[in-house]
Amino acid sequence: MGKPTKVTNSIRALRFAHGEMTQSDLAKRVGVTRQTIIAIEQGRYSPSLEMAFQIARVFKAPLDHVFQYPDTED
Secondary structure, three states: OOOOOOOEEOHHHHHHHOOOOOHHHHHHHHOOOHHHHHHHHOOOOOOOHHHHHHHHHHOOOOHHHHEEOOOOOO
């Protein structure tokens, strides 16, 4: 068995692509704390499906442009 796969995300890059949006700005728009956004960005916390869609909606991006689930490598 290999390493467990981990969901990754492009939130930090998307924030900068959207006019230097801060973590606090994103947190307010999604309705969570800045600490939650930090944990998601760093891959320490996986958001609920509902929260993932809310984050994608803020960026007007498809869910799979914001969050990626890597293919397993054998």
